[in-house]
Amino acid sequence: MERILVAGISGAGKTTMARALSARLRLPFYEMDSLHFAGPDWATNPDFHQQIAKIASTPGWVFDSFGYPEVRDLLWTRADTVVWLDYSRAVIMPRILRRSLLRTLRRERIFGGNVETWSDWLSREHPARWAWSQHAARRAEIGRRARDPRFEPLQVIRFASPRKADEWLRSR
Numbered sequence: 001m002e003r004i005l006v007a008g009i010s011g012a013g014k015t016t017m018a019r020a021l022s023a024r025l026r027l028p029f030y031e032m033d034s035l036h037f038a039g040p041d042w043a044t045n046p047d048f049h050q051q052i053a054k055i056a057s058t059p060g061w062v063f064d065s066f067g068y069p070e071v072r073d074l075l076w077t078r079a080d081t082v083v084w085l086d087y088s089r090a091v092i093m094p095r096i097l098r099r100s101l102l103r104t105l106r107r108e109r110i111f112g113g114n115v116e117t118w119s120d121w122l123s124r125e126h127p128a129r130w131a132w133s134q135h136a137a138r139r140a141e142i143g144r145r146a147r148d149p150r151f152e153p154l155q156v157i158r159f160a161s162p163r164k165a166d167e168w169l170r171s172r
Helices: 014-025 032-036 048-056 069-078 089-106 127-147 162-170
Strands: 003-008 037-039 061-063 081-085 155-159
Touching: 003 014, 003 069, 003 127, 014 061, 014 081, 014 162, 032 037, 032 048, 048 069, 081 127, 081 162, 089 127, 155 162
Parallel strands: 003 061, 003 081, 081 155
Antiparallel strands: none
16 A cells, blocks of 8 residues: 555545554545635635645655545545445535535634635535535545446545444554
8 A cells, every 4th residue: 555545525534544654654644625625705726636646756744535536536546445434324414514614603714714704514515515415426426436447456445434434444
C-alpha cells in the first residue's frame, strides 16, 4: 500500500481515515477538496488536473477521495489500494449533519476560504442533502469501479462499519 484512495460518501470519515493511514504508513496526505477549491464562492482550481497528475506520478500518497470526475480514472489507474468506507445512511447522516452544523455555527473556513452558511443548507449541493440523495449512486459507482477490469490490479478493502475499519486501521 503506497498509493491509496480512501473512497466513500460525504460523512463517511474519508479524511480522518486518510490522515491516519498517511501517518501510519509515512506517506503524504492530500485533501482532494482543498486541491479542487481554490477560492471564495467555491471557485475551482484551474490547475487542478495538472496538480493531481503531478502528485499521482509520485511513488506514494493518500487521497481522501475517489476523485472528482476529471481526475477519477487517472487516480484509479495509478492507485494500488482503495479503502472503501461503505457505510449506511444511518452511520453517515448524523456525522455529516453534526459536521455541517458545527462548521456553520463556528463560521469555520474550509476549502479555498469558503464558509458553510445557513442559506447553503437550502441548496441541493449542501453536503447533508448531497450525501442523502447521492448515497446509493456513490455506492453503486464505487462498486462498479471495484469490479472494472481496467482497475483489476487494485486492492479494494471494503468496510461496512466504522468498527471494522477502526480495527483494521489499528492493525496497520
